[in-house]
Amino acid sequence: MIPGIGTLINGFGVIISGILARIIFKKELKNFEENLLPLGLLVLALGFRETLKSPDFILTLFAVLLGAIVGSYLKIENRIKTFGDKIYLRFEKGEGDKTKFIESYxxxxxxxxxxxxxxxxxxxxxVESNLELLLIKTALDCFLVIFITSSGGKGAVYSGISILIYQG
Incomplete structure:
Protein backbone atom coordinates (compact mmCIF):
# COMPACT_ATOMS: atom_id res chain seq x y z
CA MET A 1 0.00 0.00 0.00
CA ILE A 2 1.18 3.52 -0.75
CA PRO A 3 2.15 5.43 2.43
CA GLY A 4 0.01 8.53 2.84
CA ILE A 5 -2.85 7.33 0.63
CA GLY A 6 -5.23 7.72 3.58
CA THR A 7 -4.47 11.43 3.83
CA LEU A 8 -5.11 11.86 0.11
CA ILE A 9 -8.42 10.01 0.46
CA ASN A 10 -9.33 12.18 3.46
CA GLY A 11 -8.42 15.53 1.89
CA PHE A 12 -9.91 14.89 -1.54
CA GLY A 13 -12.96 13.17 0.00
CA VAL A 14 -13.73 16.37 1.90
CA ILE A 15 -13.22 18.55 -1.18
CA ILE A 16 -15.40 16.31 -3.37
CA SER A 17 -18.19 15.96 -0.79
CA GLY A 18 -18.19 19.74 -0.30
CA ILE A 19 -18.40 20.38 -4.05
CA LEU A 20 -21.24 17.86 -4.38
CA ALA A 21 -23.06 19.50 -1.46
CA ARG A 22 -22.77 22.90 -3.18
CA ILE A 23 -24.23 21.43 -6.37
CA ILE A 24 -26.94 19.18 -4.91
CA PHE A 25 -28.26 21.14 -1.94
CA LYS A 26 -29.63 24.41 -3.24
CA LYS A 27 -31.61 24.88 -0.03
CA GLU A 28 -30.28 24.68 3.50
CA LEU A 29 -30.63 21.38 5.29
CA LYS A 30 -32.89 21.73 8.30
CA ASN A 31 -32.00 20.70 11.86
CA PHE A 32 -28.27 21.12 11.32
CA GLU A 33 -27.35 20.64 14.99
CA GLU A 34 -29.63 17.62 15.42
CA ASN A 35 -28.09 15.94 12.39
CA LEU A 36 -24.60 16.40 13.81
CA LEU A 37 -25.46 14.85 17.19
CA PRO A 38 -24.95 11.24 15.99
CA LEU A 39 -21.63 12.33 14.50
CA GLY A 40 -20.50 13.70 17.85
CA LEU A 41 -21.61 10.57 19.66
CA LEU A 42 -19.72 8.40 17.20
CA VAL A 43 -16.54 10.44 17.70
CA LEU A 44 -16.99 10.17 21.47
CA ALA A 45 -17.40 6.39 21.27
CA LEU A 46 -14.36 6.09 19.03
CA GLY A 47 -12.36 8.22 21.45
CA PHE A 48 -13.36 5.99 24.36
CA ARG A 49 -12.40 2.88 22.38
CA GLU A 50 -8.96 4.22 21.54
CA THR A 51 -8.42 5.59 25.07
CA LEU A 52 -9.14 2.21 26.61
CA LYS A 53 -6.55 0.65 24.29
CA SER A 54 -3.87 3.13 25.37
CA PRO A 55 -1.71 2.31 28.39
CA ASP A 56 -0.45 5.91 28.57
CA PHE A 57 -3.58 7.98 29.15
CA ILE A 58 -1.71 10.57 31.23
CA LEU A 59 0.78 11.04 28.39
CA THR A 60 -2.11 11.55 25.97
CA LEU A 61 -3.72 14.10 28.29
CA PHE A 62 -0.40 15.93 28.63
CA ALA A 63 0.05 15.97 24.84
CA VAL A 64 -3.43 17.47 24.34
CA LEU A 65 -2.80 20.19 26.93
CA LEU A 66 0.62 20.96 25.46
CA GLY A 67 -0.91 21.14 21.98
CA ALA A 68 -3.52 23.64 23.20
CA ILE A 69 -0.84 25.85 24.78
CA VAL A 70 1.46 25.74 21.74
CA GLY A 71 -1.46 26.36 19.36
CA SER A 72 -2.52 29.38 21.37
CA TYR A 73 1.04 30.73 21.55
CA LEU A 74 1.59 30.32 17.79
CA LYS A 75 -1.81 31.92 17.06
CA ILE A 76 -2.75 29.05 14.77
CA GLU A 77 -6.40 30.13 14.62
CA ASN A 78 -5.42 33.55 13.25
CA ARG A 79 -3.13 31.94 10.67
CA ILE A 80 -5.90 29.62 9.50
CA LYS A 81 -8.23 32.63 9.25
CA THR A 82 -5.66 34.51 7.14
CA PHE A 83 -5.25 31.47 4.88
CA GLY A 84 -9.06 31.29 4.55
CA ASP A 85 -9.10 34.94 3.48
CA LYS A 86 -6.55 34.18 0.75
CA ILE A 87 -8.58 31.18 -0.42
CA TYR A 88 -11.72 33.34 -0.56
CA LEU A 89 -10.04 36.00 -2.68
CA ARG A 90 -8.41 33.45 -5.01
CA PHE A 91 -11.21 30.94 -5.59
CA GLU A 92 -14.44 32.75 -4.76
CA LYS A 93 -13.27 35.99 -6.39
CA GLY A 94 -15.03 38.17 -3.86
CA GLU A 95 -18.49 36.71 -4.52
CA GLY A 96 -20.84 35.90 -1.67
CA ASP A 97 -20.64 36.58 2.05
CA LYS A 98 -16.95 36.76 2.97
CA THR A 99 -17.60 36.56 6.72
CA LYS A 100 -19.71 33.41 6.40
CA PHE A 101 -17.15 31.88 4.02
CA ILE A 102 -14.22 32.43 6.38
CA GLU A 103 -16.24 31.41 9.44
CA SER A 104 -17.28 28.12 7.82
CA TYR A 105 -13.72 27.50 6.58
CA VAL A 127 3.84 3.25 9.84
CA GLU A 128 1.46 0.28 9.82
CA SER A 129 -0.31 0.68 6.44
CA ASN A 130 -3.57 0.74 8.41
CA LEU A 131 -6.22 2.97 6.86
CA GLU A 132 -9.04 2.17 9.31
CA LEU A 133 -8.81 5.36 11.37
CA LEU A 134 -8.37 7.65 8.37
CA LEU A 135 -11.30 6.06 6.56
CA ILE A 136 -13.46 6.59 9.65
CA LYS A 137 -12.18 10.18 9.85
CA THR A 138 -12.93 10.69 6.15
CA ALA A 139 -16.53 9.56 6.60
CA LEU A 140 -16.98 11.84 9.62
CA ASP A 141 -15.31 14.81 7.91
CA CYS A 142 -17.36 14.39 4.73
CA PHE A 143 -20.59 14.24 6.73
CA LEU A 144 -19.61 17.42 8.58
CA VAL A 145 -18.62 19.25 5.38
CA ILE A 146 -21.88 18.30 3.66
CA PHE A 147 -23.93 19.80 6.48
CA ILE A 148 -21.86 22.95 6.87
CA THR A 149 -21.70 23.54 3.10
CA SER A 150 -25.43 22.93 2.66
CA SER A 151 -26.17 25.50 5.34
CA GLY A 152 -24.42 28.16 3.29
CA GLY A 153 -20.86 27.67 4.50
CA LYS A 154 -19.04 27.49 1.19
CA GLY A 155 -15.68 27.76 2.95
CA ALA A 156 -16.05 24.26 4.39
CA VAL A 157 -15.16 22.79 0.99
CA TYR A 158 -11.65 24.20 1.25
CA SER A 159 -10.91 22.55 4.60
CA GLY A 160 -9.75 19.60 2.50
CA ILE A 161 -6.72 21.71 1.55
CA SER A 162 -5.95 22.15 5.25
CA ILE A 163 -6.19 18.39 5.76
CA LEU A 164 -3.71 17.76 2.94
CA ILE A 165 -1.28 20.33 4.36
CA TYR A 166 -1.62 19.30 8.02
CA GLN A 167 -1.72 15.52 7.67
CA GLY A 168 0.55 15.37 4.64
Missing amino acids: LTTTLIVITGPLAIIGPFFDV
Whole structure:
Protein backbone atom coordinates (compact mmCIF):
# COMPACT_ATOMS: atom_id res chain seq x y z
CA MET A 1 0.00 0.00 0.00
CA ILE A 2 1.18 3.52 -0.75
CA PRO A 3 2.15 5.43 2.43
CA GLY A 4 0.01 8.53 2.84
CA ILE A 5 -2.85 7.33 0.63
CA GLY A 6 -5.23 7.72 3.58
CA THR A 7 -4.47 11.43 3.83
CA LEU A 8 -5.11 11.86 0.11
CA ILE A 9 -8.42 10.01 0.46
CA ASN A 10 -9.33 12.18 3.46
CA GLY A 11 -8.42 15.53 1.89
CA PHE A 12 -9.91 14.89 -1.54
CA GLY A 13 -12.96 13.17 0.00
CA VAL A 14 -13.73 16.37 1.90
CA ILE A 15 -13.22 18.55 -1.18
CA ILE A 16 -15.40 16.31 -3.37
CA SER A 17 -18.19 15.96 -0.79
CA GLY A 18 -18.19 19.74 -0.30
CA ILE A 19 -18.40 20.38 -4.05
CA LEU A 20 -21.24 17.86 -4.38
CA ALA A 21 -23.06 19.50 -1.46
CA ARG A 22 -22.77 22.90 -3.18
CA ILE A 23 -24.23 21.43 -6.37
CA ILE A 24 -26.94 19.18 -4.91
CA PHE A 25 -28.26 21.14 -1.94
CA LYS A 26 -29.63 24.41 -3.24
CA LYS A 27 -31.61 24.88 -0.03
CA GLU A 28 -30.28 24.68 3.50
CA LEU A 29 -30.63 21.38 5.29
CA LYS A 30 -32.89 21.73 8.30
CA ASN A 31 -32.00 20.70 11.86
CA PHE A 32 -28.27 21.12 11.32
CA GLU A 33 -27.35 20.64 14.99
CA GLU A 34 -29.63 17.62 15.42
CA ASN A 35 -28.09 15.94 12.39
CA LEU A 36 -24.60 16.40 13.81
CA LEU A 37 -25.46 14.85 17.19
CA PRO A 38 -24.95 11.24 15.99
CA LEU A 39 -21.63 12.33 14.50
CA GLY A 40 -20.50 13.70 17.85
CA LEU A 41 -21.61 10.57 19.66
CA LEU A 42 -19.72 8.40 17.20
CA VAL A 43 -16.54 10.44 17.70
CA LEU A 44 -16.99 10.17 21.47
CA ALA A 45 -17.40 6.39 21.27
CA LEU A 46 -14.36 6.09 19.03
CA GLY A 47 -12.36 8.22 21.45
CA PHE A 48 -13.36 5.99 24.36
CA ARG A 49 -12.40 2.88 22.38
CA GLU A 50 -8.96 4.22 21.54
CA THR A 51 -8.42 5.59 25.07
CA LEU A 52 -9.14 2.21 26.61
CA LYS A 53 -6.55 0.65 24.29
CA SER A 54 -3.87 3.13 25.37
CA PRO A 55 -1.71 2.31 28.39
CA ASP A 56 -0.45 5.91 28.57
CA PHE A 57 -3.58 7.98 29.15
CA ILE A 58 -1.71 10.57 31.23
CA LEU A 59 0.78 11.04 28.39
CA THR A 60 -2.11 11.55 25.97
CA LEU A 61 -3.72 14.10 28.29
CA PHE A 62 -0.40 15.93 28.63
CA ALA A 63 0.05 15.97 24.84
CA VAL A 64 -3.43 17.47 24.34
CA LEU A 65 -2.80 20.19 26.93
CA LEU A 66 0.62 20.96 25.46
CA GLY A 67 -0.91 21.14 21.98
CA ALA A 68 -3.52 23.64 23.20
CA ILE A 69 -0.84 25.85 24.78
CA VAL A 70 1.46 25.74 21.74
CA GLY A 71 -1.46 26.36 19.36
CA SER A 72 -2.52 29.38 21.37
CA TYR A 73 1.04 30.73 21.55
CA LEU A 74 1.59 30.32 17.79
CA LYS A 75 -1.81 31.92 17.06
CA ILE A 76 -2.75 29.05 14.77
CA GLU A 77 -6.40 30.13 14.62
CA ASN A 78 -5.42 33.55 13.25
CA ARG A 79 -3.13 31.94 10.67
CA ILE A 80 -5.90 29.62 9.50
CA LYS A 81 -8.23 32.63 9.25
CA THR A 82 -5.66 34.51 7.14
CA PHE A 83 -5.25 31.47 4.88
CA GLY A 84 -9.06 31.29 4.55
CA ASP A 85 -9.10 34.94 3.48
CA LYS A 86 -6.55 34.18 0.75
CA ILE A 87 -8.58 31.18 -0.42
CA TYR A 88 -11.72 33.34 -0.56
CA LEU A 89 -10.04 36.00 -2.68
CA ARG A 90 -8.41 33.45 -5.01
CA PHE A 91 -11.21 30.94 -5.59
CA GLU A 92 -14.44 32.75 -4.76
CA LYS A 93 -13.27 35.99 -6.39
CA GLY A 94 -15.03 38.17 -3.86
CA GLU A 95 -18.49 36.71 -4.52
CA GLY A 96 -20.84 35.90 -1.67
CA ASP A 97 -20.64 36.58 2.05
CA LYS A 98 -16.95 36.76 2.97
CA THR A 99 -17.60 36.56 6.72
CA LYS A 100 -19.71 33.41 6.40
CA PHE A 101 -17.15 31.88 4.02
CA ILE A 102 -14.22 32.43 6.38
CA GLU A 103 -16.24 31.41 9.44
CA SER A 104 -17.28 28.12 7.82
CA TYR A 105 -13.72 27.50 6.58
CA LEU A 106 -12.23 28.22 10.01
CA THR A 107 -14.79 26.16 11.93
CA THR A 108 -14.54 23.16 9.64
CA THR A 109 -10.75 23.31 9.47
CA LEU A 110 -10.39 23.47 13.24
CA ILE A 111 -12.71 20.50 13.65
CA VAL A 112 -11.05 18.31 11.01
CA ILE A 113 -7.42 18.98 11.90
CA THR A 114 -7.44 19.25 15.69
CA GLY A 115 -8.94 15.92 16.66
CA PRO A 116 -6.92 12.88 17.66
CA LEU A 117 -7.80 11.09 14.42
CA ALA A 118 -5.93 13.81 12.50
CA ILE A 119 -2.79 12.88 14.43
CA ILE A 120 -2.93 9.13 14.90
CA GLY A 121 -4.69 8.37 11.61
CA PRO A 122 -1.80 9.45 9.36
CA PHE A 123 0.66 7.79 11.75
CA PHE A 124 -1.06 4.40 11.43
CA ASP A 125 -1.41 4.95 7.68
CA VAL A 126 2.32 5.46 7.13
CA VAL A 127 3.84 3.25 9.84
CA GLU A 128 1.46 0.28 9.82
CA SER A 129 -0.31 0.68 6.44
CA ASN A 130 -3.57 0.74 8.41
CA LEU A 131 -6.22 2.97 6.86
CA GLU A 132 -9.04 2.17 9.31
CA LEU A 133 -8.81 5.36 11.37
CA LEU A 134 -8.37 7.65 8.37
CA LEU A 135 -11.30 6.06 6.56
CA ILE A 136 -13.46 6.59 9.65
CA LYS A 137 -12.18 10.18 9.85
CA THR A 138 -12.93 10.69 6.15
CA ALA A 139 -16.53 9.56 6.60
CA LEU A 140 -16.98 11.84 9.62
CA ASP A 141 -15.31 14.81 7.91
CA CYS A 142 -17.36 14.39 4.73
CA PHE A 143 -20.59 14.24 6.73
CA LEU A 144 -19.61 17.42 8.58
CA VAL A 145 -18.62 19.25 5.38
CA ILE A 146 -21.88 18.30 3.66
CA PHE A 147 -23.93 19.80 6.48
CA ILE A 148 -21.86 22.95 6.87
CA THR A 149 -21.70 23.54 3.10
CA SER A 150 -25.43 22.93 2.66
CA SER A 151 -26.17 25.50 5.34
CA GLY A 152 -24.42 28.16 3.29
CA GLY A 153 -20.86 27.67 4.50
CA LYS A 154 -19.04 27.49 1.19
CA GLY A 155 -15.68 27.76 2.95
CA ALA A 156 -16.05 24.26 4.39
CA VAL A 157 -15.16 22.79 0.99
CA TYR A 158 -11.65 24.20 1.25
CA SER A 159 -10.91 22.55 4.60
CA GLY A 160 -9.75 19.60 2.50
CA ILE A 161 -6.72 21.71 1.55
CA SER A 162 -5.95 22.15 5.25
CA ILE A 163 -6.19 18.39 5.76
CA LEU A 164 -3.71 17.76 2.94
CA ILE A 165 -1.28 20.33 4.36
CA TYR A 166 -1.62 19.30 8.02
CA GLN A 167 -1.72 15.52 7.67
CA GLY A 168 0.55 15.37 4.64
